[in-house]
Amino acid sequence: MQLTFDHVTHTYQPGSPFQATAIRDISLTIGSGEFTALIGHTGSGKSTLAQHMNALLSPTEGRVLLDGRDINEKGVSKRDVRQRIGLVFQYAETQLFEETVAKDVAFGPKNLGLSPEETDTRVREALERVGLSYADIAERSPFELSGGQMRRVAIAGVIAMRPEMLVLDEPAAGLDPLGRQEIMALVQGFHRAGTTVVMISHSMDDVAETARRIIVMDQGKLTMDGTPEAIFADAERLVELDLDVPQTCRMSLELRRTWPDFPMCVRADEAYEALLTRLKGGKAHA
Amino acid sequence: MSDEIIVLKDVCYKYEESSHNAVDHVSMTVRRGEMTAVLGRNGSGKSTLVKLINGLILPDSGTVLTDGMDTQDDEHVWDIRQRAGMVFQNPDNQLVATVVREDVAFGLENTGVPSTDMPERIDAALKAVNMTDFAERAPHLLSGGQKQRVAIAGILAMRPDIMLFDEATAMLDPRGRKEVFETVRQLNREGMTVVWITHFMEEAAQCETVHIMHDGGLVLSGTPQEVFSDRERLQNWRLDVPPMAALAQHLRAAGVGLPEGILSIDDMTREVEALAAHL
Numbered sequence: 001m002q003l004t005f006d007h008v009t010h011t012y013q014p015g016s017p018f019q020a021t022a023i024r025d026i027s028l029t030i031g032s033g034e035f036t037a038l039i040g041h042t043g044s045g046k047s048t049l050a051q052h053m054n055a056l057l058s059p060t061e062g063r064v065l066l067d068g069r070d071i072n073e074k075g076v077s078k079r080d081v082r083q084r085i086g087l088v089f090q091y092a093e094t095q096l097f098e099e100t101v102a103k104d105v106a107f108g109p110k111n112l113g114l115s116p117e118e119t120d121t122r123v124r125e126a127l128e129r130v131g132l133s134y135a136d137i138a139e140r141s142p143f144e145l146s147g148g149q150m151r152r153v154a155i156a157g158v159i160a161m162r163p164e165m166l167v168l169d170e171p172a173a174g175l176d177p178l179g180r181q182e183i184m185a186l187v188q189g190f191h192r193a194g195t196t197v198v199m200i201s202h203s204m205d206d207v208a209e210t211a212r213r214i215i216v217m218d219q220g221k222l223t224m225d226g227t228p229e230a231i232f233a234d235a236e237r238l239v240e241l242d243l244d245v246p247q248t249c250r251m252s253l254e255l256r257r258t259w260p261d262f263p264m265c266v267r268a269d270e271a272y273e274a275l276l277t278r279l280k281g282g283k284a285h286a
Numbered sequence: 287m288s289d290e291i292i293v294l295k296d297v298c299y300k301y302e303e304s305s306h307n308a309v310d311h312v313s314m315t316v317r318r319g320e321m322t323a324v325l326g327r328n329g330s331g332k333s334t335l336v337k338l339i340n341g342l343i344l345p346d347s348g349t350v351l352t353d354g355m356d357t358q359d360d361e362h363v364w365d366i367r368q369r370a371g372m373v374f375q376n377p378d379n380q381l382v383a384t385v386v387r388e389d390v391a392f393g394l395e396n397t398g399v400p401s402t403d404m405p406e407r408i409d410a411a412l413k414a415v416n417m418t419d420f421a422e423r424a425p426h427l428l429s430g431g432q433k434q435r436v437a438i439a440g441i442l443a444m445r446p447d448i449m450l451f452d453e454a455t456a457m458l459d460p461r462g463r464k465e466v467f468e469t470v471r472q473l474n475r476e477g478m479t480v481v482w483i484t485h486f487m488e489e490a491a492q493c494e495t496v497h498i499m500h501d502g503g504l505v506l507s508g509t510p511q512e513v514f515s516d517r518e519r520l521q522n523w524r525l526d527v528p529p530m531a532a533l534a535q536h537l538r539a540a541g542v543g544l545p546e547g548i549l550s551i552d553d554m555t556r557e558v559e560a561l562a563a564h565l
Contacts (some may be wrong), residue, residue, distance in 0.1 A: 178524035
């Protein structure tokens, strides 16, 4: 699977007094098996970009290609595109609507025209994959669940389509610290199982721990694109854009006052190793 | 004036549709001028707690004294709401007017402040949140952080003694979060008593006192250093320690002589530099 943006621009309400260009001349390719984080301020165009990935929005200029084919072309089934590329919205639980969890998760597969048996298989599988017990939860109302559980049910609804690629808009927003860690572990699990992941996040600590590629958006433009190591090596640039960097990166910058050659530590385990080396002179694991 | 501006004595509150107490036998105090964080998993009773403090809801049993006034006492209802203002999570649900200045005026108009006093109060409130330049703008065109600061100004104009924040930064990006948190810290430095509900451990680490709610009960109170000293205990309540505290704990476990109480990047670099000086 390969998803390509070819000079994509999107302008909301063109020709009206409210005309606003949300993304401008974006070109990028996302390949199978990638884990890409999309970062930038509110209003930088991240969500607009994400909504082009499964044809919820179509470009004002440029094209979005899935395996070389323009997904907005006549004759391309949007349903197929959305089955292959699943989009999980921010605060996705606000979109739950069915009487039971099982019905809610079944909504997508049923619309694909799958048989009741196949739909049921998908629902069981999807709930299990988001860490919920089918036996305990399937017949309950989604609205009596906790916030974190509702979020998982919403994700299960997308997973039940067995997408090749998942696009998640701030999947952990508003959750308590363990809820956040659990959702991040789930997303990492999807990735390990072979799903291509694109994740919008404001949490640089989460991004640093999970993503293998980071795309930085600023004022509708793609301004940086690289590995976490490459992006955060330029921590000063991110600070200039008034973006956050992981705490371990800020710590690394500070510690360069003492050790000018202190490495840029992107993840907590790197910071641990680097400090252990400096302070104990080696990897003195107990 | 008592030094204890908020006092809860064995307070219980149950929502009608629920089978258990949302707030369950909670006793706590907040000192005047203190910045207090309240942590707890989703659904632990934090929001119910602050609604009890400003009398939006009344306890089923026990007593809530806000600035010395019993919230059950009918004649104090409006006084309490004026003295303990509340800022909520979603900035878009809190702004009502089409111009920032009018939004800040909204609360004042509803409390019968003489109109001659209003301009001065509004200007002071906007200045305190650093939004003077936006007074004539339309609120819906502001960023999330700016909207929250306008919401704060609207409360400030009522000249409260206490401000209650219910996850006021949860829906903001890091820039907006910092803007709002710094604004509130500044208000606190100038004397405002603040109760700050949050899921961000780094924010709690910068408060003077941290309270932890779990299943409606108050399970732990202390300084950030005390509360964040035991990661496992916090994880049992679905919380965590700030990232630097976790890193320090790992390093200590490996025999590095870092002291307890490291919570921030500043703490960490200071202690690491001190250790390095003796290598």
